[in-house]
Amino acid sequence: MLTFLARRLAYSLIVIGGVLVVVFVTTRLIGDPARIILPATASQADYELQRSRMGLDQPILAQFFVFVAGAVRGDFGESLWDRGSSAMGLVVERIPATLQLVFAGVGLAMAISIPAGILAARRPRSLLDRVITLLSLAGFSVPNFLLAMVLIIVFAVGLGWFYTSGFGTIRHLVLPAVAVALPVAGRMTQFVRSTMIDEFSRPYIATARSKGVSEPAIAVRHALRNAAIPILTLGGWEFTRQLAGYTVAVEVVFAWPGVGQLASQAILRRDFTVIQADVFLVAIIVLVINLIIDLLYTVLDPRVKMV
Amino acid sequence: MPHWLSSVLGELRRDRLATAAVTIVMTYLLAALLAPWIAPGDPNSQDVVGRLQGPFWDQGGALAHPLGTDALGQDLLSRVIYGARASLLIGFLVVLVAGTFGTVLGVVAGYRGGRTDQIISRITDIQTAFPGLLLALTILAVIGPGETNLVIVFAINGWMVYCRTARSQTLSIREQPYIEAARAAGSRQRTIIFGHIIPNLASTLVTLATLELARIILAESVLSFLGVGVQTPSVSWGLMIADAETYMTTNPWLTFVPGAALAVLVLAMNVVASWVRTIADPVQRSRESIARA
Numbered sequence: 366m367l368t369f370l371a372r373r374l375a376y377s378l379i380v381i382g383g384v385l386v387v388v389f390v391t392t393r394l395i396g397d398p399a400r401i402i403l404p405a406t407a408s409q410a411d412y413e414l415q416r417s418r419m420g421l422d423q424p425i426l427a428q429f430f431v432f433v434a435g436a437v438r439g440d441f442g443e444s445l446w447d448r449g450s451s452a453m454g455l456v457v458e459r460i461p462a463t464l465q466l467v468f469a470g471v472g473l474a475m476a477i478s479i480p481a482g483i484l485a486a487r488r489p490r491s492l493l494d495r496v497i498t499l500l501s502l503a504g505f506s507v508p509n510f511l512l513a514m515v516l517i518i519v520f521a522v523g524l525g526w527f528y529t530s531g532f533g534t535i536r537h538l539v540l541p542a543v544a545v546a547l548p549v550a551g552r553m554t555q556f557v558r559s560t561m562i563d564e565f566s567r568p569y570i571a572t573a574r575s576k577g578v579s580e581p582a583i584a585v586r587h588a589l590r591n592a593a594i595p596i597l598t599l600g601g602w603e604f605t606r607q608l609a610g611y612t613v614a615v616e617v618v619f620a621w622p623g624v625g626q627l628a629s630q631a632i633l634r635r636d637f638t639v640i641q642a643d644v645f646l647v648a649i650i651v652l653v654i655n656l657i658i659d660l661l662y663t664v665l666d667p668r669v670k671m672v
Numbered sequence: 673m674p675h676w677l678s679s680v681l682g683e684l685r686r687d688r689l690a691t692a693a694v695t696i697v698m699t700y701l702l703a704a705l706l707a708p709w710i711a712p713g714d715p716n717s718q719d720v721v722g723r724l725q726g727p728f729w730d731q732g733g734a735l736a737h738p739l740g741t742d743a744l745g746q747d748l749l750s751r752v753i754y755g756a757r758a759s760l761l762i763g764f765l766v767v768l769v770a771g772t773f774g775t776v777l778g779v780v781a782g783y784r785g786g787r788t789d790q791i792i793s794r795i796t797d798i799q800t801a802f803p804g805l806l807l808a809l810t811i812l813a814v815i816g817p818g819e820t821n822l823v824i825v826f827a828i829n830g831w832m833v834y835c836r837t838a839r840s841q842t843l844s845i846r847e848q849p850y851i852e853a854a855r856a857a858g859s860r861q862r863t864i865i866f867g868h869i870i871p872n873l874a875s876t877l878v879t880l881a882t883l884e885l886a887r888i889i890l891a892e893s894v895l896s897f898l899g900v901g902v903q904t905p906s907v908s909w910g911l912m913i914a915d916a917e918t919y920m921t922t923n924p925w926l927t928f929v930p931g932a933a934l935a936v937l938v939l940a941m942n943v944v945a946s947w948v949r950t951i952a953d954p955v956q957r958s959r960e961s962i963a964r965a
Contacts, residue, residue, distance in 0.1 A: 376797070376798075377801075379798055380798050380801045380802065383798055383799075383802065384802060384803070384807070387802070387807055387811075388807075388810065391810055391811050391814045391815075392810070392814060395814045395815060396813075396814040495689070498946070499689070499943075502939060502942045502943055502946065503935075503939050505942070506886070506890075506935055506938040506939035506941075506942050507931075507935045507938075507939075508890050508893050508894055508897075508910075508934065508935075510894060510897050510913070511893075511913060511927070511931045511934065511935065514913070514916075514917065514920055514927050514931070515927070515928075515931065517920060518920060518921070518924040518927065522920075522921045555946075608803075609803035609804070609805060609806055610803055610804070610805030610806040610808075610809065611805060613805070613806075613809070613894075613898065614894050614897055614898060617898065618917070628806060628809060629809075629898055632809055632810070632812075632813040632898075632900060633813075633899060635813065640810050640813065643806070644803060644806050644807060644810055647803050647806055648802070648803050648806075651801075651803055652801065655801065
């Protein structure tokens with residue numbers, strides 16, 4: 366158990382290191398932060414001065430160590446756009462809104478996909494299965510930002526049930542959560558369906574049936590129990606995937622004050638310190654959640670060997 | 673007609689949904705290829721007087737612009753047709769580059785095993801754990817938007833899934849008697865990989881490539897929507913939807929047209945992929961029939 370944990374931690378550290386290298390190389394070496402800070406009319410002397418003030422005239426390796434030393438402490442410097450605010454501070458402020466959106470979205474997706482997937486798996490290739498399969502394919506064929514706009518047009522502007530944008534109440538949350546949820550629900554329904562089909566074809570189901578266990582009880586108490594771990598694992602992966610950038614466009618459409626909207630603004634403003642902090646923090650959260658999922662997986666399923 | 677083609681067509685005839693999906697994908701491909709000849713006009717020719725016209729069946733619509741015009745008076749139908757070009761071209765290029773690279777790495781890892789496998793698998797795992805979409809946004813913000821850069825970023829981001837699939841398939845194919853026979857007969861490693869292993873991966877890879885094509889087209893639309901993807905004067909559905917956002921409440925039509933074009937294509941591709949998977953995978957089929965009994 367301990368070696369497993371140590372191995373997974375070491376692996377996570379390598380990933381974090383990799384993310385830092387990519388972020389450093391793209392924003393520092395390919396991009397030129399000094400140019401971005403200065404107005405277009407700045408002279409060459411101003412430019413040189415700015416470069417040395419930012420430490421950009423140091424050797425690359427030295428710059429990288431300073432960068433990593435800062436990153437470890439969560440210090441990426443101040444925002445290039447919002448001078449005086451720490452880049453990491455801006456990102457941390459935005460985390461709760463994104464977590465709320467992703468929790469609501471993935472939770473809703475699971476609430477839709479588990480019953481839908483079981484219903485479809487009960488009778489493969491029946492009419493109901495075909496309808497559910499087609500709907501789930503449709504779910505992940507529509508990009509979430511388009512879904513977001515259609516939801517706004519129909520339910521906020523047309524019917525006036527919800528707000529078009531903003532944050533705070535349940536009436537703000539419903540539409541963005543649905544926009545995040547439907548594509549996820551589409552993918553998860555397919556997975557629940559195929560996992561449940563596998564379970565339904567196992568001998569123990571035939572045994573249960575021959576004992577006279579009712580069909581709903583077979584589905585929920587027998588098959589779903591055995592399928593629960595892979596389904597929950599997939600739910601966890603969907604959660605981290607949404608965190609790692611998939612909500613950006615939804616946040617932009619709904620003006621949702623999360624890390625995704627911040628990332629999109631920072632990119633358009635070329636606010637590289639905020640981008641660095643954003644990517645770094647999101648990467649860490651994603652890794653921590655994945656680590657927890659892996660650990661739960663080994664705890665919940667005694668068949669999984671910890672290697 | 674070669675045997676495999678007639679058997680595929682026979683399968684297709686039995687599944688009406690798949691027939692419809694294949695027809696839709698073919699239509700889009702043709703539209704993209706023939707855009708300059710079939711589009712009613714230049715997708716970028718502006719007409720400020722005739723802006724924001726509805727479709728031809730609407731009041732104020734005209735047959736000159738069958739699907740109406742956008743805020744700059746550009747013909748929506750022409751733009752939708754040209755949009756298919758950008759999406760499909762980017763999608764195919766990415767699938768080609770990432771698919772080739774990932775498959776070769778995966779087959780080599782699976783076939784050689786040992787240290788080679790360990791190194792390749794570790795790199796694949798590590799990159800899979802990266803927050804890909806966020807990094808793609810960051811890289812595009814630095815190197816600049818545009819079609820070429822999109823292809824580069826997507827290819828860098830998308831090879832891992834092919835590598836994993838090709839590796840695990842190769843691991844099981846490697847143990848088959850015919851591979852052993854080829855090895856015993858003195859075939860060279862390259863002949864075994866390209867002549868025996870890769871052809872056996874084909875059906876899996878076709879399914880995967882179709883799914884990936886659909887995924888890349890969606891991702892292209894997201895990045896273009898966010899302003900770091902395809903740029904004017906090129907035409908892309910994501911970009912059209914971004915332009916439509918301002919007019920979302922007054923002219924929702926502008927959102928629906930490119931949105932529908934995008935969703936229908938991606939849905940058709942996903943239907944095709946799931947159909948290919950069921951006809952290519954007899955195990956899946958028999959499981960479904962057991963569960964059904």
